Amino acid sequence: MWAYNETFYQIYPIGFCGAPTHNDGICVPRILKLKDWSSYLENLQIGSVLLNPIFESDNHGYDTRDFKKVDCRLGTNEDFQDVCDDLHKHHIKIVLDGVFNHVGRGFWAFQDVQEKKWDSPCKDWFYINFDGDSCYQDGFWYEGWEGHFELVKLNLQNPAVTDYLLDCVRFWIETFDIDGLRLDVAYSLDHNFMRRLRSFCEEQKPGFVLIGEVLFGDYNLIVNDEMLHSCTNYECYKGIYSSLNSMNLFEIAHSLNRQYGPEQWCIYRGKHLMSFVDNHDVTRITSILTTPAHLPLAYGILFGMPGISCIYYGSEWGEEGIKTPDNDYALRPCFEAPKPNALTDFIHRLITLRQNSDALCNGGYRNISITNHQLVFERRTGQERILIAINASESDFTIHHGELLGTFTDLLKSGSGNISQTLNGSLDLPAYSVQYLKEIS
Helix, strand or coil: CHHHHCCEEEECHHHHCCCCCCCCCCCCCHHHHHHHHHHHHHHCCCCEEEECCCEEECCCCCCEEEEEEECCCCCCHHHHHHHHHHHHHCCCEEEEEECCCEEECCCHHHHHHHHHHHHCCCHHHECEECCCCCCCCCCCEECEECCEEEEEEECCCCHHHHHHHHHHHHHHHHHHCCCEEEECCHHHCCHHHHHHHHHHHHHHCCCCEEEECCCCCCHHHCECCCCECEEECHHHHHHHHHHHHHCCCHHHHHHHHHHHCCCCCCCCCCCCCEECCCCCCCCCHHHHCCCHHHHHHHHHHHHHCCCEEEEECCHHHCCCCCCCCCCCHHHCCCCCCCCCCHHHHHHHHHHHHHHCCHHHHHCEEEEEEECCCEEEEEEECCCCEEEEEEECCCCCEEEEEEEEEEEEEECCCCCCCCCEEEEEEEEEECCCEEEEEEECC
């Protein structure tokens, strides 16, 4: 699976392109802005963009009106075809947001029910009770997603619904040549639907990746050979920033070992969960860390740990953004152009190292040494061994351990003259540092 060896770059198009937050019905080709970023993303060595909703919707994209029409605020289908062609020419794959759990009140099938009530052939597309009423006085009650009645829950056990959705996926593959899907609220989706989606997509385009949004629970239930290739790793997302803020690296070390460690009871060994430090739903990492010097360390952990690394647009140069109770607009801004800086350069180096390392992409995980402020862990295959060493303290530290033996090169310093060092049971960790040490003998 190509996705296991690539870095993803997540974009929320409605915000990224500066579109109105509510659908104004005016068609403007804002999606073409992505073409202005394609060379930047290629130079950053991004393997795939993950685009949040792009299809016609009532407001924020997750309230879909039409799965086969690009949102007029972003442009036309032809505009998006142009964008996809351009991204592919820059060696960047495209993964779209598949919002299959619910639709907006403006969705054509729901509007048919509003008009015809029980005479609508689409009444069984949703969970409807004609003995009640909705908060919108529709004359019938319906189930909304987690109490949000602007999001009308689809009945994925209805073959007409699943046939329609799969036809839309076929349309996206044939029209835009997309390479995968992120499944919104995958934890709410019918498992039989996901099984059918997996086999259908593989028939349509071999190597088509499916990544689920999952917040909690046992990821093995949906990440397996029959359903999804990957899902969002919220456990380690929380562990990264929380460990640094509390100066307790035991937390992230425990989570990583629980998931990927060498013991038989470790639960996700061999899987490639999607790893991230922020996204369109949570406060940006720059705003949530209490010590600014920890920002590079967060990315050092991210790219060193198992999984598929994903960057949220703008965070690679340290953009701020705080989630509010009322809306997520601050998390989904419009940038006129990329603003790369020293952090971006550091992340680019991490991406490059990961691309060229089988151990970082596919190797096993093992904790070597842990203190509250320092962590050394190992990524290893039969041919390659890399130690990732983190010092979150403001002071230099020397860590001692019997496995810190051999000659290593610091991959982050290669070319600076400090190529190799021999370890004899100890390792010097400068303050606020990240080291990627590859064993060479």
